[in-house]
Amino acid sequence: MAIFVNENTKVLVQGLTGGQGRFHGLRNRDYGTQVVAGVTPGKAGQDVEGIPVYDSVEAAVIATGATASFIAVPPKAAPAAILEAARAGISFIVCITEGVPAQDEARVFANLQRDFPKTRLLGPNCPGIISPGKCNIGITAGEIAALPTKNGPNVGIVSRSGTLTYQALYELKQLNIGVSTCVGIGGDPVPGTSFVDCLAEFQADPETHAIIMIGEIGGTAEEEAAEFITNHVTKPMSAYIAGVTAPAGKKMGHAGAIVSGGKGTAQGKMDALRSAGVMIGLNPTEACDLMSQIVAGF
Amino acid sequence: MDLFEYQGKQYFARYDIAVSAGGVALTVDEAVKQAELAKYPVVIKAQVQVGGRGKAGGIKLANNAEEVRTHATNILGMDIKGHVVKRVWVEHASDIAEEYYASFTLDRSAKRHLLMLSAQGGVEIEQVAVTDPTAIIKLYVNPIEGLSLETARRAVVDARISQKAIDGVAAMLVKLYECFTKGDCDLAEINPLILKPNGEVHALDAKVTLDDNAAFRHPEWDEYRATEELDEREKLAREKNLQYIGLDGTVGIIANGAGLAMSTLDVVNQVGGKAANFLDIGGGANAELMTAALEVINSDTKVKSIFINIFGGITRGDEVAKGIVEAMNRVKLRAPIVIRLDGTNAIEGRAIIANAGIDESQLISRSTMLEAARVAVDLAGKN
Numbered sequence: 036m037a038i039f040v041n042e043n044t045k046v047l048v049q050g051l052t053g054g055q056g057r058f059h060g061l062r063n064r065d066y067g068t069q070v071v072a073g074v075t076p077g078k079a080g081q082d083v084e085g086i087p088v089y090d091s092v093e094a095a096v097i098a099t100g101a102t103a104s105f106i107a108v109p110p111k112a113a114p115a116a117i118l119e120a121a122r123a124g125i126s127f128i129v130c131i132t133e134g135v136p137a138q139d140e141a142r143v144f145a146n147l148q149r150d151f152p153k154t155r156l157l158g159p160n161c162p163g164i165i166s167p168g169k170c171n172i173g174i175t176a177g178e179i180a181a182l183p184t185k186n187g188p189n190v191g192i193v194s195r196s197g198t199l200t201y202q203a204l205y206e207l208k209q210l211n212i213g214v215s216t217c218v219g220i221g222g223d224p225v226p227g228t229s230f231v232d233c234l235a236e237f238q239a240d241p242e243t244h245a246i247i248m249i250g251e252i253g254g255t256a257e258e259e260a261a262e263f264i265t266n267h268v269t270k271p272m273s274a275y276i277a278g279v280t281a282p283a284g285k286k287m288g289h290a291g292a293i294v295s296g297g298k299g300t301a302q303g304k305m306d307a308l309r310s311a312g313v314m315i316g317l318n319p320t321e322a323c324d325l326m327s328q329i330v331a332g333f
Numbered sequence: 334m335d336l337f338e339y340q341g342k343q344y345f346a347r348y349d350i351a352v353s354a355g356g357v358a359l360t361v362d363e364a365v366k367q368a369e370l371a372k373y374p375v376v377i378k379a380q381v382q383v384g385g386r387g388k389a390g391g392i393k394l395a396n397n398a399e400e401v402r403t404h405a406t407n408i409l410g411m412d413i414k415g416h417v418v419k420r421v422w423v424e425h426a427s428d429i430a431e432e433y434y435a436s437f438t439l440d441r442s443a444k445r446h447l448l449m450l451s452a453q454g455g456v457e458i459e460q461v462a463v464t465d466p467t468a469i470i471k472l473y474v475n476p477i478e479g480l481s482l483e484t485a486r487r488a489v490v491d492a493r494i495s496q497k498a499i500d501g502v503a504a505m506l507v508k509l510y511e512c513f514t515k516g517d518c519d520l521a522e523i524n525p526l527i528l529k530p531n532g533e534v535h536a537l538d539a540k541v542t543l544d545d546n547a548a549f550r551h552p553e554w555d556e557y558r559a560t561e562e563l564d565e566r567e568k569l570a571r572e573k574n575l576q577y578i579g580l581d582g583t584v585g586i587i588a589n590g591a592g593l594a595m596s597t598l599d600v601v602n603q604v605g606g607k608a609a610n611f612l613d614i615g616g617g618a619n620a621e622l623m624t625a626a627l628e629v630i631n632s633d634t635k636v637k638s639i640f641i642n643i644f645g646g647i648t649r650g651d652e653v654a655k656g657i658v659e660a661m662n663r664v665k666l667r668a669p670i671v672i673r674l675d676g677t678n679a680i681e682g683r684a685i686i687a688n689a690g691i692d693e694s695q696l697i698s699r700s701t702m703l704e705a706a707r708v709a710v711d712l713a714g715k716n
Contacts, residue, residue: 062647111549136547137439138517141476144444149477176646176677196592201646205676222591224441251592254441277595280602281611288576288591288613290546291441296459301599318600320702 036242037166037183037216038191038233039127039155040103044170047072047101047125049092049108049116051083055131056107059174060086063105066177068170071099092123103127105163105172110134113159114143121151128227129172130158137290140225147227156227160290162197162219165204173219179205184213187244188333190326191237192217193230194249195256196277196289199319203247206323212330215243222251222289230260238268245271245329247322248313252278253292253299261307271329273314275322276301334543337380339422340557341539347553348512350505350523351535355424364405365398367423373397374426377404381416382562384457389413394426416562427537432525433494434458434469435506436540437513446474446513448506450492454525480510501534502526517547566610566633573625575612582607583713585630585639585668587623589614589648597642600702606710609636619652620659627664634667638712641672642702650674650682658689661696669712671697673705 046063050056051073061084064070072095073083079090089095092104104120106113106128113132120128140159147154157164163173167180179201183189190212194200200219207214218233220226230248237243246268250257257276264272279301281287283294294300305315314329316322336344342352356367357380368375379391386392391413393404401423411418432455440447451469453461461468470492474480486503494502505526513521522540529535548554563571570577576591580598584606588594594613601608610633614626630639643653653674661670674682679700686698699705 110546134546136517136550137519137544138476138514138547141439141444141446145475145477174647179646179676194592196590196595198588198590198593198644198646199596200592201676202593202596202644205644224439225444249592251595256441259442275596277592277599279599280608281595281598282578282580285578285611287578287595287611290544292591292595317603318702319596 036240037169038236038240038243039216039218040164040166040170040172042169044103045069045071045099045101046103046105046172047074047092047095047099049074049104049106049120051075051086051088052078052081053107057083059107060105063171066171068172071101092120092125096123096125101125103172104129106130106132108132110136114139117143117156118146121147121154126154128154128156129161129163130156131161131163131173132158133160135159135223137224140223144225144227157218158221158227160223161221161226162200164216164218166216167214175201175204175217175219179208180217181208181212181214183215183242187213187242188330189213189215189242189244190330191215191240191243191246193233193237193246194219195222195251196249199249199275199277202319203249203323206320207326210323210327212327215240222291224254224291230256231263234260234263234268238270243270244333245326247326248272248274249319249322250274250276250304251289251292252281252287252294252301255299257304258307261311261313264308264311264313273316273322273325273329274308275316275319276304334545334554334557334561335382336541336543336557337382337420337560338378338539339380339420341541342536344516344541345512345536345539348508348516350508350512351533352539353424353427353535353537355422358405358421358423359419361402361405361409364421364423365401368395368398368401371423371425375401375423376426377401377408378422379408379411379413379418380420380422381413381418383414383416386413391418427527427535428530429527430530431495431498431528433502433528434524435509435526436520436522437510437518438520440473443473446476448472448474448480448488450488450506452492452494458524474510480507482507495528497532498528498534501528501532505534517544517551518542519544566629569632570612570629573629575614575626575629577629578611580608580610581635582609583635583637584709585609585633585636586642587612587614587626587630587639588642589644593642593644597640597702600706601640601710604703604706604710606706606713609633620656623656624660624663627660627666631664631666636668638668638709639666639670640705640709641670642705643672643674645674645676645678645682650676650678651685654682654685658685658691661691666695669695669697671699671705671709671712673699673702675700
């Protein structure tokens, strides 16, 4: 088991003929992901190293039975690409595009919620998802992820930051701890998938025994996660929150990472998670070391 | 991007939101000219992006040219909480019957637009929220449904705004919502929103934050960009297309990825140091980018050591190492570098650094974030 994606997931890439789409799409295929199609309007009939390209998501779905989409298109085109995938019946969409306006994200989210409640969007502006050994959609370097062990314990990772996700994957590999699935939800103001969504899946996944969460300043997603953990998560957790020293009013790289009006501070988030029973590391290494202690208890 | 009040008012005017007649002035003479155009009495308002202007003496009423001269002379160049006043906004003074508060933001938790409205305007809304929370009404708006005049009207009634202002405020809210959504604002706030004795509703102040991600569809934002208050380091970084924020410590930071850069600041702080900046070099940490990043850090005279924190994912550690060595040959640095290189091909990368022939006191390699931070902080203290 793994969450959201596994070895049977068939993936199409919207923007496969573009620079990013081609680079990462082919890397994902090399990793073993079933990348079955590409979509670029006007390029039907072409192929990218053997992967057939279609004019529309609908045509690609009909021809290949793809159920997941990897969107690597520019910010202007991303909202329409997401909705096109949803309309074509895609159930899991990963959008790595950075720089989508917040108003567009809010509209797309509301649209999906109203018209396509069964479609899950991951991102925009996220590194993607990897279920090690099974499926890798997005920009994660597959080789830094440890495979899950047969009888566990295995760890699920959910993170708002790309590089800190890699950091966690890498550290767990050094510690010989298996990973069930690693989800990067992205650092934008309106992410399609939240911490809570991922925590619920990890809690239900028999292959996941413990969970690492990596948050950052801004918004209230970590506080909401803490409340959910208190009421619904029984699996042990460790966490790290980036941005303890970030000055108020400055966006720290990610569009969503900003402390404003005294809200969204790292301290507040750490306190909330700590009272939900989560072990808090003061840096990513510490959070992974804490996970190593948790795993040793299994 | 935060707008100055006068820019916010100009932006509001694009969406047909009523604001006072007025103009911006950089000099005392210009202020007098604007006052004549706006007609006396006028209000002279310091243009700074910080609250508490009034208390600091940055807002004054003037009845004639002489008074404008006196006040404009005092206000221009005034330091308000560390912000030096470079411009004043001069507008016709309004008669005020009542003051309200209205704002739109995106509520990230609800994933909806949020209207906040209060009959108690003109004061800090945070204070109202503490002393009388029921005085603020909150209305969530579904982004794909938008805000209708009927819904806006109901909100105005709920906020217990005077009968005679209901229609005017409701119409104003619909326009403000239009400005917030079509204008790609993160925040569109009017405080105070005033009712004049003649029954007109009017925005007496404007606080607007624009969503930088939407700049591609707003060519009209270019002029706002030109007045942004960046320090020299930030200007240089923008030219080089780097994500940089100037801070006031002594350890220069370069990291790949926003999360890792933030985390690097935290770790430096944990071991007793202070970061001089936030700098995310992004995914492709090649020689070009690394050179640009080092140039920006090097322009900061407070920097005593430089901590480069790179995690190789798809970016390979050996390529990063080559980039750093090449950059060090191009830029003459004033401070030593401590590098932590981990992830894909880190071992090869560390070997490149060790064999580069650069003096070990100038380029020090450590394998973990914490160790590297300790060395960098130590060096910053010594120099």
